[in-house]
Amino acid sequence: MTDQNPVCRRLVGRTAVVTGAGSGIGLATARRFASEGADVVCADIDDTAGKAAADEVGGTYVKVDVTDPEQVEALFRTAFDTYGSVDVAFNNAGISPPDDDSILTTGLEAWKRVQEVNLTSVYLCCKAALPYMRRQGRGSIINTASFVAVMGAATSQISYTASKGGVLAMSRELGVQFAREGIRVNALCPGPVNTPLLRELFAKDPERAARRLVHIPLGRFAEAEEIAAAVAFLASDDSSFITGSEFLVDGGIAGAYVTPV
Numbered sequence: 605m606t607d608q609n610p611v612c613r614r615l616v617g618r619t620a621v622v623t624g625a626g627s628g629i630g631l632a633t634a635r636r637f638a639s640e641g642a643d644v645v646c647a648d649i650d651d652t653a654g655k656a657a658a659d660e661v662g663g664t665y666v667k668v669d670v671t672d673p674e675q676v677e678a679l680f681r682t683a684f685d686t687y688g689s690v691d692v693a694f695n696n697a698g699i700s701p702p703d704d705d706s707i708l709t710t711g712l713e714a715w716k717r718v719q720e721v722n723l724t725s726v727y728l729c730c731k732a733a734l735p736y737m738r739r740q741g742r743g744s745i746i747n748t749a750s751f752v753a754v755m756g757a758a759t760s761q762i763s764y765t766a767s768k769g770g771v772l773a774m775s776r777e778l779g780v781q782f783a784r785e786g787i788r789v790n791a792l793c794p795g796p797v798n799t800p801l802l803r804e805l806f807a808k809d810p811e812r813a814a815r816r817l818v819h820i821p822l823g824r825f826a827e828a829e830e831i832a833a834a835v836a837f838l839a840s841d842d843s844s845f846i847t848g849s850e851f852l853v854d855g856g857i858a859g860a861y862v863t864p865v
């Protein structure tokens with residue numbers, strides 16, 4: 605197991621569910637959660653990647669299409685039946701397909717698919733996790749939104765952006781509604797992450813990368829492990845006074861007007 609952090613053990617005795625655990629931010633977070641002592645339930649639609657993640661972190665794999673209500677309910681039931689609690693839900697699975705583009709060219713089917721996978725899934729996961737957390741009087745839900753939920757891009761992916769705005773507003777509302785029951789709900793808003801897909805895209809088209817990098821005060825994209833570190837903080841009691849937040853982990857993009865040269 606990759607141990608990102610040998611010092612912090614903030615999640616010992618906690619059960620954490622991660623959707624989209626097979627790749628990218630979800631995988632880095634499953635690793636980080638495990639390194640902090642959590643029992644990790646790795647959910648993904650991709651059997652190979654999901655199983656590999658669960659094996660690596662010594663957790664449990666559950667195949668889930670996060671758009672399917674019954675499969676989502678079964679996911680949280682498995683977490684509870686296997687480990688006895690549901691303490692952390694990292695509702696993270698999402699897609700960003702190429703046919704979701706400018707509003708001028710994006711069709712209704714593409715629009716709906718992205719809404720289902722990115723937004724309806726978060727509704728379903730929160731709905732399934734909350735009853736366990738309410739019974740325990742404790743829980744931390746982290747829903748993956750994006751920095752595009754708080755700022756506009758001329759390089760539009762219209763349904764993606766709208767879906768992440770929805771995740772942000774829903775998380776805020778749930779954070780407020782359940783605050784006095786010991787349940788915290790936060791929206792994670794990552795900036796662009798250095799994923800294989802992004803690297804491939806930008807290797808082919810350096811101008812495309814430069815157009816984006818100029819807006820990032822830190823001058824680079826995030827590593828998935830840096831996002832995972834923020835998720836672990838939100839999952840843990842170290843963030844006990846943080847709920848209903850738009851938690852930006854964006855290298856400063858959302859705060860910037862002119863960036864350093």
Ligand SMILES: NC(=O)c1ccc[n+]([C@@H]2O[C@H](COP(=O)([O-])OP(=O)(O)OC[C@H]3O[C@@H](n4cnc5c(N)ncnc54)[C@H](O)[C@@H]3O)[C@@H](O)[C@H]2O)c1
Pocket residue numbers: 623624625626627628629630647648649650653668669670671696697698699700721748749750751793794795796797798799
């Ligand atoms: N990568 C970025 O730059 C970035 C920036 C901001 C926000 N995000 C968000 O972070 C989240 C994770 O992004 P990533 O870059 O790690 O993505 P990724 O493509 O590397 O991983 C996503 C995982 O979700 C799984 N998945 C897809 N559809 C699913 C479904 N219907 N049911 C269950 N699992 C499904 C995939 O199999 C995959 O393992 C997404 O919500 C994304 O929108 C990413």
